[in-house]
Amino acid sequence: MAYFIYPSAFDVIVVGGGHAGCEAALASAGMGMRTLLMTQDLDTIAQMSCNPSIGGLGKGQIVRELDALGGRMGRVADLSMLSAHMLNTSRGPAVRAPRAQCDKKLYQAAMKLALERAENLAVIQDEAESLWTEGSALKGVTTVRRTRYEARTVVLTTGTFLKGLIHIGQVSLRGGRYNHPPSDGLSPSLEALGFRLGRLKTGTPMRLNGRTIDLSKCSEQPPDDPPPLFSRFSVRPERKLLSCWITRTGPGSSAVINENLHRSPLYSGRIKSSGPRYCPSIEDKIVKFPHNPDHIIFLEPEGFDTEEYYVNGLSTSLPEEVQLELLRSVRGLEKARMIRAAYAIEYDFCPPDQLRLSLETRNVPGLFMAGQINGTTGYEEAAAQGLIAGINAARLVKGEEPLVLGRDEAYIGVMIDDLVSKGVDEPYRMFTARAEYRLLLRQDNADLRLMDRGLDLGLVPAVFRRNFERYKAAVERARKGGKPASEEADMAPWTSEEAETCARIGKEYSTYIDRAVRDASGMKDFERIRIPETMDPSGIKGLSAESSQRFRRVRPVTLAQAARIPGVTPADIQLLLVHLARLGGKD
Amino acid sequence: MLLPDAAQTIVAPASPAGRGAVALVRLSGPDSIRIASSFLSPSSVSGAPKPRFPYLLRAEDDGRLIDRTVTVFYRAPASYTGEDMVEISCHGSPYIVSTLLRLAIAGGARQAGPGEFTLRAFLHGKLDLAQAEGINDLIISEGEAAHRAAITQVEGGISERIRKMRGTLVDLLSELEVRLDDSYGEMRPLDAPSFLGRARAAAAGMKAMADSFEKGRRAKHGVRITIAGAPNSGKSSLLNRLLGSRRAIVSPIAGTTRDTIEAKTELGGFSVIFTDTAGIGTAPKGTLEREGMRRSLKAIGSSDIVLWVIDGSRKGSAADRRVESVLKRRIPPGAEMIKICNKSDLPPGRDREETAACQSISCRTGSGLKALKVRLLAEEKGFFTAEASSIVTSARHYSALLEAHRELSGLERLAAAGGVLPMELAAEHLKGALAALAAILGETTSQDILNNVFRNFCVGK
Structure with a gap:
């Protein structure tokens, strides 16, 4: 059957309408590129599939950085904010960061509107099935409707959709999110182009009807007054913000978990891929920390116009009946009605050591990746990669050098360097501990660090x-x-x-x-000593086979990046330096 | 991994250990001149020197004269490395060189890693890569050997101890990091007294270890040469000859030397400790002789070089054979033995084969002594070249430990300021201390911290 060739060609196609995809599309369109954002479902644009919360330690700084570079996340979060706190106020200003709970639907609507109103940007509901290539040259995207969209560059932001598999107890359902079909075609398409794929796991807790929660047994966590904002360009929301509530697991909770552990797909071996250690499921917490008498649970409203509550702290993949039993053991939730069950999800990702620091793949020129496909977790991490991928796709089309932020400039720079130089073996989340120049990378100076770049890129309005x-x-x-x-x-x-x-x-x-x-x-x-892309690591005299392999895998572009590759020793760097001398090339 | 920090001032001897009459100690980096002026007097000169001009300056350790030096100061970028530099020419004694190193390190410099001066020259564009290549090739070969020596043999135990300290610091830092990254207030508050107690203990450990290096290095100055042999072979006469003084009593009576006699002297720029021992190889008579012999064996067991003296005017005896077997058993691995045939002024009493490999001398006339000294000097040079790696790494360790200790003192001052411990600043000090230790071990720490955070704590949405 013939393909329908879409009548207009694009400079940049963004596949996926999540937090990475939205920033990528807005950035590229904002830089004047004819941009297409393609999403399976227009009604789930910028959906917060897990906690409707933006910011936190490390992440809050990223949102401020996005804002300084002209990203959209901070403004949309401020607009849809329903509760907000500045974290770490008892500690020094260098480690403070804002976090907000957002109205999930308001957030989506605001972001969708921003996309729809953006110049140069088309948003189309369709599903990418494969990359359209001729030989190794990227031509565009082929969709499940057998439509072909032509483009000079493509940004893949597939989230948890690549061969997504949902687990609730022993039940497995195909899906990229509950009740949304997975994307099964792109993985083989990537493998055919020579990409290595891996598999990761994450999860989300159950949701409750708030009217069935006994809030009198919980402690209130009122919003800060005034609430902190993410964006320089926002005004304070006028509506009254909401409180979140805190409770703890009860003495019965451990017993419920321990008795049913064999029914958890994580512990029965059904799920083999790695999940985030720092966002553990409740069964993980109870198994790994048996001496903790209880675990904290935050009850967070999902919106102003809904009674739906997010149960922060009870992420699990145990069977539905065990989830209900678990709720009975928690103070204040004894009679709570579960309206969505918790689940775990496995999905394909593309190990990010196959990327350049621009987020372009080394295999296929013009192909960029951002968000969970690169092995990260978190909306903020995804959005930041989306922004950088969108900017660099645009710059590639314009024939300009990519934007690469340094580790001393931005958390975004730390993250991308970590991803590319070190790879990931579990979902990557930002921590302030990852930044060696933490005291420089503060939320209060994000605009001083980055807004000149945002202005120069044209993403922050010149006014x-x-x-x-x-x-x-x-x-x-x-x-x-x-x-x-x-x-x-x-x-x-x-x-x-x-x-x-x-x-x-x-x-x-x-x-x-x-x-x-x-x-x-x-x-x-x-950082100034550059390694030519054509360098063959096997030619480095005296270098161990392991380190040679490391250089071959990551393909560092500077001496400093080479030094950050795990397992590379100072002696390796000396040898590399001498080798570079032999090549006779100096930047 | 840790790359050498180009912002720090580095110091190292630029000339090989023990070779030649003059040695050169070189500093490079922004604080070179300040550091050098902290021990070169008059400080009125060394504090604000004219560049590229030789000064005659006194190197002083706490007011005590170490050496008169010829020192040249350089201002960036007009120097070998392109940074401020100081080159101190002193007498080529290992003691003077190592004291200057110690003074520079105490003043804030760091022991340079292998090839670091050249690396800096390269980074500052003073050398092109082709030039750097030749120099770097050379240095790397030495550096690697030094590195292996340090890790495998000489300081295996030290690495182990440093690794333990590092473990403690990683634990401490993890306790801070997990709280600094705790978005949901899940962690219990830091137990500050216990935290500071452990930090203090770690600091004390570092200090003790740094001190032991200083003592160890001082004790180390001097090659131990033991003179051994059968009674009445002329051991004490040889000692006197080598010292050029009548340090030991000599007499024709066998067994005149009852105790070991130690004498320190200088031989071609090296400091040497000669030990004359009581004769061995005969059955001891009485407690006194037994004790003397015990001490002789002990001295042999701790020598770097053993001079085995035989009486060339007599036929080989059973005593000689016993001496040989005792020496072969007692001589420490790696030590050299030189067989010396004394009394060459008398008619030879032995077969040519037996004395062919011997150094032939006469203590009475002094003949052959010069050749012996030349041979000893060759041995010492070899010894010092082989040992150079361990001297360097020791200084490196000393410098790193001082640095780590300085960081922990900084943490202590934060705590002493009262109030809540500012964790993000405490973390900076711990990271600084860890970086210093990592420079010794060549291991990264940031991943360890994260692993530890995840292993020991429960954080999460």
């Missing part, structure tokens, strides 16, 4: 440039102990108080920051 310059000047003046000058008075949306706070934090940490800057600039020397 903000003048006031951003004034804000930078005000921070600089405050750092030297001066008062803001009069011409800096109007620097909206920034304020002189913010400039002073930012300068004060910088000063408080100055000894440590100076050291971090020194360390970072020390590393810069090694």
Whole structure:
């Protein structure tokens, strides 16, 4: 059967309408590229399939960075916020971060509207079945309707849909999300192009009808007043925010889990792929921490116009009847009605050591990947990769160098370097502990670090440039102990108080920051030494076979990146340096 | 892994250990001049020197004169590495060189890794890659050997101890990190007294270990040469000849030397400890002789070189054969033995075959002594070259341990400031200390921390 060739060709096609896909499409369209976002279902655009929450430690900083680069997540989260907290307020400002609960439907609607209103962007409901290639050259995407869309670049953001398999107890259902069909064609298409695929697992807890929760037995967690915002460009929401509620597992919970462990697909061996250790299922927590008398549970409303509650802390893949029994053992949930069952999901991912730091694949020029397909977890991590992939797809079309953020510049830079240089063996989540320059990468200075780039890319509207310059000047003046000058008075949306706070934090940490800057600039020397792509690691005299393999797998582009590959020793780096000398190429 | 930190000032001897009359100690990095002026006086000169001009400066350790040096200061970028540099020329004694190293490290410098000066020169564009290649090739071969030596034999035990310290620091850091990344308030508050107690214990361990290096290095100065042989073969005469003084009583009576006699001297720039021993190979008579012989055996067992003296004017005796078998059993592995045929001024009493491999001397006339000294010197040079790796790594360890200790002192000061311990700053100090230890072990830590966080704690949505 012949293909229908879609009448217009695109510069960038984004496959998938999740958090990565939305940012990728908006970035590429915002940079003037003819962009197509293709999604299986327009009604699940930007769906928060798990917790309708944005931010958190490490993640909150990423959202601020996205905002500074012109991403959309922060604005949409502020708009749909139903509860919000600044975390770690008892600790230093370097490790504080905002987190918000969002109205799930409002979030989706706001993001869908942003896509629909974006210039240069087409959003079409269709499902990609394979990549359209001729030889090794990427031509576009072929869909299940046998339509072919032509494009110069493609960004894959497939989330948990590649051969998605849902587990509830011993029952397995095919699906990329509960009640949504998986995407089965893309995996073989990628394998045929020479990609290695792996399998990961994640899960989500049950949802409850809030009217059946006994909130009098739970403790209230009111929102911060005023709530922290993610975006420089947002205004405070006027509606009254909601509280979340806290309870704990009861003495009966462990017994329920332990008696039914053999019925968990995780423990019976049905699920073999790795899940995130830091987002463990309740059975994991009870098995691994038998001495903890109880475990904390947060009850979080999913929206203003719904009674649906998310049960944060009870992620599980145990059978439905055990889930019900488990709820009975939790204080305040004894009579709760479960309206959606918890489940685990397995899906294919494409190990990210096959990528360049631009998020373009090494195998297929023009093909980019972002989000869970790269082995990450979390909306924020996905959105950040989406933004970078979208930007770099656009830059590739324009014939420009890719945007690569440094580890000392942004959490986003840390994440992508980690993914590409180190690979993943479990879903990757951001932690502040992953950033060696944590004190530099604060939520309060994200715009100082990155907004010049956002402005230069054209993703932050140019009208903000003048006031951003004034804000930078005000921070600089405050750092030297001066008062803001009069011409800096109007620097909206920034304020002189913010400039002073930012300068004060910088000063408080100055000894440590100076050291971090020194360390970072020390590393810069090694970042400057480039490794030619044509270098054959087997030619490096004296290099062990293992390290040679490591270089071949990751294909580091700088000496510093080579040094970050796990298992690579200082001696390997010395040998590499000498080898580069023999090649005679210096950047 | 850890790349050498290019922001720090590094120090290393640029000349090989023990070779030549003059040695060169080199500093490179932003603090070179400040550090050098902390021990080169008058500091009025060394504090604000004219670049590329030789100064005659006194190197002092706490006011005590170590050596008079010729020192040249360089200002970046006009230097070999392209950074501020100081080159101190001193006398080529290992003691002086290592003291200068110690003073520089105490002043804030770090022992340079193999090839690091060249690496810096390369990074600052002072060498092109082709030039760097030749130099680097050379250094890497030495560096690798040094690295292996350090890990496998000499300091296997030390690595083990450092690994343990590192384990403690990783645990401590994990306790902070898991709380800093705890988005949902799941963790119990930090038990600060216990945390600080463990940090203090780790710091004390590092200090003790750093101190032991200093003692060890000082004790190490001097090659131990033991003079052994049958009674009345002329051991004490040889000692006196080598020292050029009448340190030991000599007499024709066999067994004049009852106790071991130690004498420290200098031989061609090396410091040497000669030990004259009581004759062995005959059955001891009485407690005194038995004790003397015990001490002789002990001295032999701890020597780097053994001089086996035989009396060339007499026929080989049963005593000689016993001496030979005793020496073969007692001599430590790796030590050299030189057989010396004394009394060459008298008519030979032995077969040519027996004395062919011997160093022939006469303590009475002094003939052959010069040749013996030359031979000893050759042995010592060999010894020092082979040992150089362990000296370097020791200094490296010393510097890393001091650095780690400094970081933990910083953590201690944070705690002493009162109030809640600022965990994100405490973590910076622990990371600094871990980086210093990682430089010794060449192992990464960040992944360990995350693994530990996941293994020991329960965080999550």
